[in-house]
Amino acid sequence: MKRGIKHYSIGEAFDDFILIKEANRGVASNGKPFLTLILRDTTGEIEAKLWDITKEDEDVFTPEQIVRLSGEVNQFRGKPQLKIMSIRPAQTTDGVQVDDFVEKAPVAKEMLMEKLTESIFEMKNPKLQRITRAFIKKYQEALLTYPAAAKNHHEYVSGLAHHIVSMLALAKELHRLYPEVNKDLLYAGIILHDLGKLKELSGVVTTSYTLEGKLLGHIPMMVGEIGKMADELQIEGEEVMILQHLVLSHHGKAEWGSPKPPLVREAELLHLIDLIDAKMNMLNRSLENVKPGEFTERLFAMDNRAFYKPLFEEN
Amino acid sequence: MKRGIKHYSIGEAFDDFILIKEANRGVASNGKPFLTLILRDTTGEIEAKLWDITKEDEDVFTPEQIVRLSGEVNQFRGKPQLKIMSIRPAQTTDGVQVDDFVEKAPVAKEMLMEKLTESIFEMKNPKLQRITRAFIKKYQEALLTYPAAAKNHHEYVSGLAHHIVSMLALAKELHRLYPEVNKDLLYAGIILHDLGKLKELSGVVTTSYTLEGKLLGHIPMMVGEIGKMADELQIEGEEVMILQHLVLSHHGKAEWGSPKPPLVREAELLHLIDLIDAKMNMLNRSLENVKPGEFTERLFAMDNRAFYKPLFEEN
Amino acid sequence: MKRGIKHYSIGEAFDDFILIKEANRGVASNGKPFLTLILRDTTGEIEAKLWDITKEDEDVFTPEQIVRLSGEVNQFRGKPQLKIMSIRPAQTTDGVQVDDFVEKAPVAKEMLMEKLTESIFEMKNPKLQRITRAFIKKYQEALLTYPAAAKNHHEYVSGLAHHIVSMLALAKELHRLYPEVNKDLLYAGIILHDLGKLKELSGVVTTSYTLEGKLLGHIPMMVGEIGKMADELQIEGEEVMILQHLVLSHHGKAEWGSPKPPLVREAELLHLIDLIDAKMNMLNRSLENVKPGEFTERLFAMDNRAFYKPLFEEN
Amino acid sequence: MKRGIKHYSIGEAFDDFILIKEANRGVASNGKPFLTLILRDTTGEIEAKLWDITKEDEDVFTPEQIVRLSGEVNQFRGKPQLKIMSIRPAQTTDGVQVDDFVEKAPVAKEMLMEKLTESIFEMKNPKLQRITRAFIKKYQEALLTYPAAAKNHHEYVSGLAHHIVSMLALAKELHRLYPEVNKDLLYAGIILHDLGKLKELSGVVTTSYTLEGKLLGHIPMMVGEIGKMADELQIEGEEVMILQHLVLSHHGKAEWGSPKPPLVREAELLHLIDLIDAKMNMLNRSLENVKPGEFTERLFAMDNRAFYKPLFEEN
Amino acid sequence: MKRGIKHYSIGEAFDDFILIKEANRGVASNGKPFLTLILRDTTGEIEAKLWDITKEDEDVFTPEQIVRLSGEVNQFRGKPQLKIMSIRPAQTTDGVQVDDFVEKAPVAKEMLMEKLTESIFEMKNPKLQRITRAFIKKYQEALLTYPAAAKNHHEYVSGLAHHIVSMLALAKELHRLYPEVNKDLLYAGIILHDLGKLKELSGVVTTSYTLEGKLLGHIPMMVGEIGKMADELQIEGEEVMILQHLVLSHHGKAEWGSPKPPLVREAELLHLIDLIDAKMNMLNRSLENVKPGEFTERLFAMDNRAFYKPLFEEN
């Protein structure tokens, strides 16, 4: 079984396949071009410099390319860096694929799909159910592979679906506790709230923001899509607008990107459930990396707090 | 010529036609129902109580109904109030119409339409021009009658078109001063930026917010509409998204309702032109009501400031 | 069955027992003293004036006194007011008691106590369990009768226990969904987080802030109490301080009254669960009072928002 | 024609005159002193190190000195750096002057002066006109050469006059559109609003803040100067105070340096015109440096936004 | 000895001299004009209505007029109101003067002047001393009678001088504790910091803001005055600018009206001393009015807090 780049110490030799996540061209002080590579496998990332590159090197060593690399783990300005001895692109005969090098949700795609289908079966309002089902059908492939965000929380393959399915579980329980809640509306809102990210983010492996993502953002894009979808399905009635409102308001406040705050009970609940699941995902993943008695690193998306793991945690 | 309710003094008799703007039912301390009417003509508004009403009265004296009213202007808790002696609904033979009682833009509809058409003729980018023209065609009637807002600025008949046409004049000059500016994009942004208000506001005479207006707001609605229109016209290319960005960002900041701030030069300029024209409209209308050496009342939409009219203004 | 003051219309006669919530002395323009009474039953409150009072009246008609009152519901400045014809204090033979006039949690005290006990049985960490049990024992009577707040949420008899028990149900489910969470710590935090309110609030029927509540607040008071209790029980170890931290940080931010923000996973979760249960309580109680298609009144504690009840809610 | 330092690539040789903008002494790890020079011509700036300097070197290579330098453009920590082979101060016979190395407004001084004079001729209020003319006369030389700011906008020779003249053009058009505006007052405000910068900034070539600029700032200084000037010219009347108010309030808000917000129509307009011209100057200069389809670098003075240049810009 | 309006109860007869502070004309529901008078003596204020007034009444009953009034103290909307039976303007033979009806500082003018003179004698820096002395001479009369503010703190006759003298006492002690402090600079700053209020406020008896006060504010006005005074006295050197900086920055922050924050040690100290003396004045005057065990009314200028007077205060 593979060891993973995160587990190498300074000074150790490395000889394995690894994936290029980013490749940026620079010019050295001797005037020759070089590449700064960010390499990754499922355990983490490491930087490497490829010096004195040719034009062909630039065409070959690009993002999402797997390479066979041998070298040594060094340290540069306090951070590990991989010193390259030899490097070549992987070939089909190597039997490796991009999927092997990226982190995935702890739940399989099939199971995630099953949970989504189950929730849709539970829905009784035909309008909400039809719109929701139509979107799942339209985006099924991407929905099951995209991360929920470029960083911060659920930033792994199938992260978005994992996030949705966790939220649905929470919603189910909250509906049991507060039966006044309209479960259909809440489910529909949860499933659709972040689908705009499929257009906002550039892809699964090297996730960045698209131009559309930067200039419009996933929330207004998705509100527009729901309108179009309802037109196509010839669905009318307040359900459509209320569902758009849930998506529009799910960031909770204007300064967080929702031009309208939640003004419907299920919109408020959607916002809170989203918050809880995102925060628990971040917290659990950070606390996993520290021992009892230690603090995590500062978490930017949680007001830059460092969290403490009590000594009495059995880990 | 009519005198206008604003010009009556306390103690004077009133006997004229006037328009009901609002009618709210109450119950008096003697247990009998009454109506609180807000009456208006082009010069202003006044409150009146209609006591001991019948069921029929309630059906007749409703918003947008013109009435013939005779009575006296009194004062109640420091504000004028119209004491009703007799009141009857206007009849077709009276030769009065709602239009006679509402304030209008200082420029005629025909002239506003002409200016819009002129601007569209100036545009050279066919995509931007076609989308803009399609919207004007679709909404022409409402666009030429709606106010630009429920209160604060351009809150009169044709206020929206008046606002757009003033902004176009400013844009033309700014383009002359800063020729780098893309005039076509700026024109298109100006014409479309507030069209969502046609759905956000309930109407011309008694302007309030629609449910859709409250839950979604005019900005996301219009961004969605531009997307649909481009689909219908089969227009593709960055123009569509950039135009959506202009509309989306024209409030300037997330906390003011724009989930994305202006990130394109013409978007920034659209925001600033909108600000200037709205503020000048408010300021000029307020300062008109005071004499040199006086302060206006506090203007809520301008950070609650009261403005001073210098003594050396010839008014 | 009693009708409840909320259900009387203007002009109707009233003849029933009702509870005095507040009684304030004033002096009328004729120089004679009078009492402004706030009267309440389980359905709501109404104001009444008792004119020309004697010294004895002042001693008799005081808060928490039940009275037999006959009169008529009038309207004064837009609000209902009870015009008093006759009034006398209730006597033991009348068979009425304060408890009949105050709103209560929808779950019986016994059931609430049972749920608390159950949760304590689930706890495995002996230190956390002992402290929690000791507090429940110490404050059992008050804990089962106090409201959770003077207004806004769970502001009824047994409101505090009802709030705690709802939060425990949520916590149980969250622990199932995120098994990394330390359930014992979270349970202990939930049960103790608001116990300081038993000293911050003045009582069950006429709830206001005590001097201690105003100058210290329930959070620092409870942090101190946990320290004393641990000393008494001779419990040492990080559990005590972490539990104090949970109570200290449960308002989430310094500006909301927590000098330290949550820095332990269960502290963050406690804050979020508290938020959800308080908000759902407010929302559900407000939406109950409106029909589909209507907005609630503005809810001050929810950023002054008015919430919409969709037409498709079957209510 | 000269090429300009901005257009050299890494690895290229440089052999030309260039101006020293800053010179800071350091001590190398070998204990010997060196100079870090910031060199500039009209196209941009570059850093260079002059090692092992003598006392004489320190006296010669100072700010505002032109040097003949031959060397090579290298890269250091991701930024270009000029490696010095030989360097000597320019001599009178070299025929170069400081003026050749600093960026200038795109409009000639004479034209700027003409435009200022024209505006003053348009003014009808004799008090406002006399004060304005007196200031132009007093500061004419500096006014025509100073930048409008140390950085951000119009930060080039004659930048202040260029900024004023652009604002006057805008004002003229706004007065045409909103004839209620007092053009004389607005013109006077525009011409004087930033004259305090002549004392706040240290000079034209190496612009920094004077002590007076740091402790008092240009706004209070200029308000004081207007008062003195009016005394000298024996001008009385509200014009003086209103003009002081325009200068005082032109930053718009207390937190932006205006102890009073604009409280006169022309003060509000002055603030908005200043904003537009400053922003358009920044935006146009930044967008000039990027190709269609690219974003500019982040602009600190525009809320740190990066702006996008659409693909359909013909540049 | 006079009793003071504050000490009259509802229902009591009043027959005494009293001062008109404000007089506002209104029109009653019967169409006849009336005056709303605010009357005051040293103990407080009361409102009164003078019905059916003649043109002469309007000319006679104006602010700062003393009147002989007999009537009765009533209550109107929860507040005391003086019902007028008869009223006449005071005559010279009545032997009353405005001074008898306004609150004064607890220290006599002569003593305040003596303290100011003493402090100036202590100063050693001749420049600071000369400027300070020149201002005291120029404004002596007003300085010894004006209040320090229109409301909030030291809002009584000689309030400004009282405030300055208290601050000087504090400064003297702080200089003893922190001998690094430049006492001359601090003294000069204290004496001059609020002199601009002599132009910002309209007068001693009926204190409101002048137009200059509203549009420029006392801080920029005083900074300008110091500049002029130094010119007149032909004083040069950093002292002048530093003294202007102290005045400019004494509100501490831009949003509180100081375009520059304190950047000199004595400027920081001036700001803090001003804060302490203003706050102590407000607090002491409010706490004087409550008994141990009570809270004061909310103090707007102290973040709207109500302060508690402990039971163990002997009052």
Add this chain to the structure above:
Amino acid sequence: MKRGIKHYSIGEAFDDFILIKEANRGVASNGKPFLTLILRDTTGEIEAKLWDITKEDEDVFTPEQIVRLSGEVNQFRGKPQLKIMSIRPAQTTDGVQVDDFVEKAPVAKEMLMEKLTESIFEMKNPKLQRITRAFIKKYQEALLTYPAAAKNHHEYVSGLAHHIVSMLALAKELHRLYPEVNKDLLYAGIILHDLGKLKELSGVVTTSYTLEGKLLGHIPMMVGEIGKMADELQIEGEEVMILQHLVLSHHGKAEWGSPKPPLVREAELLHLIDLIDAKMNMLNRSLENVKPGEFTERLFAMDNRAFYKPLFEEN
């Protein structure tokens, strides 16, 4: 007499005793471990690298160890660094002790203790006096040695006591100026307000935050301690709670760590005195390091301002 590390220039040899303040292990690019040492004496700090360390080295060269070190002062990335030639731990025979290397308050411990005792003698309220005396007795040793903070102000040995004693001097004077102030309460508040720091901070030489300090903070800890102490001393009455309130509110605002703002006169005054003494300590220490005509470095704890020392300061 010792010279102090602050006074060495780049290139100079160093051969003296010095104290290790921090020691952090790293791994060099050659794979070998090294220590980054922060060394200090009373004049300042310097960094040093100890390469190729053994396991023993790690055990020996730890914080609070004095070492004999010879080497040379170099420069690394713009900051001085001590290049180590030889290093050995100090021995008992060397006659050096930790105390020689740390900065101390300018007043001796004995004098500080005397001042504290004096103040307690002045107190007349027996409850306040007994609690205060008990705390001084309990913490005497630590109180006389701890700094008042980890950085910013009074960050030296006996800093806390020095801060308290300065505040007491100020309080005494303020009481003279405002005799309404309850001196006993103010004295007690001053002496106890920061005692929680004895638990919040880790020690005198290498001061960092304890876990308890991070999770609870000194304010809530001290409020709890006062409660326990009063219980132990069997003191009852409002004094205890009011004293807790003073400690709780002394940071002035919720966002600065005080869940309740000052609501008692002496609480407000305590907050202000604390502010003045902390700020004067910071300012005086910074200004000591610059010459007249210069600015200090930016002071983070004073809103990041740099302060100017006027030319006319004789220093």
